[in-house]
Amino acid sequence: MSSQNEPRATSDGVAGSPETADLTWLAHRAAEALGAAFNRVSREAGLADLRDWLVLALVSDGTQRTQLEIANQLGIDKTTLVSLLDRLVRNGLVVRTFSEKDRRVRIPAATPAGIEVVGKVAIARDAAINERLAAIPPADRAIFHSVLWSIVEADSAQA
Template identity: 50%
Template sequence: MRSNEPDATELALCAVFPTDLTMLLHAAAERMTDELDLAAVQMGLNDVRDWLVLAALDDGRPRTQLELSRVVCVDKTTLISVLDRLEKHELVVRSVDPADRRVRIPQITPTGRKVYAKFAIARDAAEAHALDGVDQADRALLLSLLARIADRQEATLSST
C-alpha cells in the first residue's frame, strides 16, 4: 500500500542526482527497457536481448555468432542461450557455413521477421511516446549526442 507515504519516497534518483549524466543514461535506458520488455513478452520474446539479436539479424547480413555477439554487446556464451530459445521458437535457424564448418550463421526466419516487425511497431510507438512534444531538431541532437557517447569509448579503449 502506498497510502502511508505516497510521494515522499517516490522521488526518483533524478531528484538525487539531477545533473549526473551517467545516472540519467542508466535511468532513461531502464525506463525504455521496462516498457519494451512488456511489449516483448506479450509477443513471446523473453527480454531485451531477444529482440536485440532479432533486430541485428533482421538486416539479413550473414554474421558468425562471434560477430553477432560483438555487435549486440552480448557475451558469446550468453548468446548461445538466446539463440537456443529463439531457435526453439523457430524465429531463427543456425546453418553451418559450408566454407568453414566451425562457424554457424544464425539467420532470421520468415516467422522471426514477422514477430520482429510486430515488435518494431510497439518499439516505435514507445519511443515516439517518450519523445512526445520534442521537436525534430532536438530529437536529432539527442540521438547524435548519444551516438557520439556510445562510439567515443572505442577510441579510449583501443589506446590500451
C-alpha cells in the same frame, strides 16, 4: 533551511538534485525507463526481452554473421548469446546453418516468422519510445539521438 528535495546548485552551476546533476545516474535511469518499455513490447510479441529482439533484428538484416560476431556487435557474452539463440530457434524464429568457410562456425538467420516478429516489435517499439519521449520536441529528440550515437561511436573507436 532547505529541504532534501529542493533543487540545489551543483559544482558546475546547474541547479538540480545530486541525482539529476549526475550524468551517469541520468543515463542509467533513462536507459532503464526506455528498456522497461521495450521489454514490455518484446514480451507482448512473445520474446523474452529486448535482447531477444536485438539478436533477432540483427540476424534478420540479410548480413551473415557468426555467433561470435553477433555477440561482439551487441555486447552480449557469447554464452548468453547461445542461450538466446537456442530459445529463438525453439520458437521457430531463427535457424542456424554452418559456415561454408569453417564447418565449426554457425551462422544464425531469421526465419520468415522471425522477420515478421521483428517488424511488429519495431512498430510497437517506436510507439513505446514516442510515448516515453512525448514531452520532448522532435528537434530535441533528433539532437538527443545524435548525441547518444556520438557516445556509442566514441566508445567503438576506442575499442
